[in-house]
Amino acid sequence: MNNEGVKPARLVNRGICVDKKAKSELAAILRFYLPLATTSILMMVTHSLVSGAMARTLSPAITLAAYSAAYAVGQVLESPCYALQKMVLTFTRGKRSYRTAAIVAAEFLAVVASIYILLAWSPLxxxxxxxxxxxxxxxxxRATVDLKVLLLWPIASALRSIFQSKVVIGKRTYWLTINMVLRVALMFMIAAVLPRVMPEGPVGSVILMAGLCLEALLAFVVSQRFTPPLEEDDADLPEVRPSQVVAFMLPLVLAASVQTVAKPVVTAxxxxxxxxxxxxxxxxxxSSFSYIFAAATYNIYHVMVVFVKDRPSFRRVRNFVLAIGVIASSLLLIAALPGPGAIIFGKVIGAPQDITQEAVRTLIVLAVTPLLLACAEFFDGILMLHKHSGLVTAAKMCNVGVTCxxxxxxxxxxxxxxxxxxALAIGGGVLVEVLFSxxxxxxxxxxxxxxxxxxxHAGVHETL
Structure with a gap:
C-alpha cells in the first residue's frame, strides 16, 4: 500500500518540477524576445519619421517620388543582407564557426557593394x-542622388547583421532595443534640422542612413564590449566549411530578392x-499600420535558434509563437472595427473619410496576417535550423507567386x-507558405x- 501511494506522489512532484521548469523557460523566452519585438516596432516608426521630414521640403512631391524610386531599387540589393543574420545564427557554434560565417558574409557584402556602385555611378x-x-x-x-547615398544601406545592414548575431547568441537582446532607441533619437534630431539645411537635397536617404549607420556602429561596440565572448567550437563536431555556409545562404538570398517583386505587382x-x-x-x-503588429513576428527565428533544443522546448516555443500571432492579430482586428478604425485612420493619422473607410475594410482582411506570419516564421525556422534553406526559398517563392x-x-x-x-493576396501568399513549410x-x-x-515522459503531463 505504501509503495502504491509513493508512485502518485512522485508523479505529482515530477509534474510540479516540469511545470516550474516550463514557467522558468517561458520567462526566459519573454526576457529574450520582448526587446527584439520592441526593436522591430520602433523600426517601423522610423519610416514614418523619414516621410514626415521629406514632406517639409521645398518640393515634397518630387522629394518623396525620388526617394520612393531610389528606395525600391536599393531594396533589391539590400534585401539579401537580411539573410546574413539568419546564416550567422545558424552556423555559429563558437569562435571559429562565427569567424567563418562572418568572413563569408563580408565576401558577399563586397559583391553586393560592387554591383551597387556599378549601378549607381553608371548610365544603368x-x-x-x-x-x-x-x-x-x-x-x-534627385533619385540618382538618393540612390548614391543609399549605397551605405547594404553595407550598414550587413555589418549590423553580423555584429547583432553575436549579441543575440549572448542573450543580450536588450542592447538591441537600446541601440534602436538611440537610432530613433538621432533620426528625430536630424529630421528636425535637415529639411531647412538642404530643402532640395536627399533628405530621406540621409536621415535613414545616419540612423542605420549609428545602429551598426553601436552593434559593433556592444558585441565587443558588452557581450560574453563566444566559447571555443566543440572539437567533436565537424568544422564549419565556407562552402556549407554559401550553400545555405544563397537560397535565402534568392528568396529575399524574389520577395521584393510582390509589392510592385500588388500595387499595379x-x-x-x-x-x-x-x-x-x-x-x-x-498595410503600413498593420506592419506595426506584424513586426512582433519578425524575430521568431532568433528565439528558435537559442531555445529549441528538443521536443519539449519545441512545444514551448511553438505555443509562445502561436500566442504572439493570436495576440497581434486580435489587436489588429480590434483596430479594424468601425469605431476604433475611424479614430485611428481619421483622427490620429488624419486621412480623408473615403480613404479611412477603404483602410478600415482592408484592415479587417489584413488582421489575420500576423498569425499567419508567425506560423510561417516558425515552420521556416525549423527547416532552416536543419539547413533546409532551399525548401524555405521554395516556400517564399510560392508565397510571392500566389500573392501576385x-x-x-x-x-x-x-x-x-x-x-x-x-489584403487577400498578401494573406493567401503567406498561407501557402505556411502549408508548404x-x-x-x-x-x-x-x-x-x-x-x-x-x-x-509518458504519464507526465507537461504544462506548456
Whole structure:
C-alpha cells in the first residue's frame, strides 16, 4: 500500500518540477524576445519619421517620388543582407564557426557593394529610373542622388547583421532595443534640422542612413564590449566549411530578392480597380499600420535558434509563437472595427473619410496576417535550423507567386473589392507558405522528430 501511494506522489512532484521548469523557460523566452519585438516596432516608426521630414521640403512631391524610386531599387540589393543574420545564427557554434560565417558574409557584402556602385555611378541608373520606372526629368536627377547615398544601406545592414548575431547568441537582446532607441533619437534630431539645411537635397536617404549607420556602429561596440565572448567550437563536431555556409545562404538570398517583386505587382493590380486612387491610398495606410503588429513576428527565428533544443522546448516555443500571432492579430482586428478604425485612420493619422473607410475594410482582411506570419516564421525556422534553406526559398517563392496571381485575378474579376484584393493576396501568399513549410516539416526525418509525442515522459503531463 505504501509503495502504491509513493508512485502518485512522485508523479505529482515530477509534474510540479516540469511545470516550474516550463514557467522558468517561458520567462526566459519573454526576457529574450520582448526587446527584439520592441526593436522591430520602433523600426517601423522610423519610416514614418523619414516621410514626415521629406514632406517639409521645398518640393515634397518630387522629394518623396525620388526617394520612393531610389528606395525600391536599393531594396533589391539590400534585401539579401537580411539573410546574413539568419546564416550567422545558424552556423555559429563558437569562435571559429562565427569567424567563418562572418568572413563569408563580408565576401558577399563586397559583391553586393560592387554591383551597387556599378549601378549607381553608371548610365544603368538612368536606364532603370527613366526606362523601367518611367520617372520624369524633374525626379530623375534627385533619385540618382538618393540612390548614391543609399549605397551605405547594404553595407550598414550587413555589418549590423553580423555584429547583432553575436549579441543575440549572448542573450543580450536588450542592447538591441537600446541601440534602436538611440537610432530613433538621432533620426528625430536630424529630421528636425535637415529639411531647412538642404530643402532640395536627399533628405530621406540621409536621415535613414545616419540612423542605420549609428545602429551598426553601436552593434559593433556592444558585441565587443558588452557581450560574453563566444566559447571555443566543440572539437567533436565537424568544422564549419565556407562552402556549407554559401550553400545555405544563397537560397535565402534568392528568396529575399524574389520577395521584393510582390509589392510592385500588388500595387499595379490595385491601380486597375474601380477607384484606383482611393484604393491605393487606403491600402497603403492600412498595410503600413498593420506592419506595426506584424513586426512582433519578425524575430521568431532568433528565439528558435537559442531555445529549441528538443521536443519539449519545441512545444514551448511553438505555443509562445502561436500566442504572439493570436495576440497581434486580435489587436489588429480590434483596430479594424468601425469605431476604433475611424479614430485611428481619421483622427490620429488624419486621412480623408473615403480613404479611412477603404483602410478600415482592408484592415479587417489584413488582421489575420500576423498569425499567419508567425506560423510561417516558425515552420521556416525549423527547416532552416536543419539547413533546409532551399525548401524555405521554395516556400517564399510560392508565397510571392500566389500573392501576385491572387492580386491580379481578384482585381481584374472583382474590381469593386478595392484594397481587399491586395489584403487577400498578401494573406493567401503567406498561407501557402505556411502549408508548404509545415508539410515538409512533417515529412523530413530530421524535422518530423519535433512533431512526435515524447513517449519517454509518458504519464507526465507537461504544462506548456
Amino acid at each position: 541608373s538612368t536606364v532603370v529610373f527613366r526606362d523601367l520606372l518611367g520617372l520624369s526629368e524633374a525626379v530623375l536627377g 493590380a490595385l491601380s486597375r480597380t474601380a477607384n484606383p486612387e482611393t484604393t491605393l491610398a487606403g491600402y497603403q495606410v492600412a 496571381v491572387t492580386a491580379m485575378v481578384v482585381a481584374r474579376l472583382w474590381p469593386q473589392t478595392g484594397g481587399i484584393a491586395g 509545415y508539410r515538409y516539416t512533417r515529412i523530413l526525418p530530421d524535422t518530423a522528430e519535433y512533431l512526435k509525442r515524447d513517449l519517454a
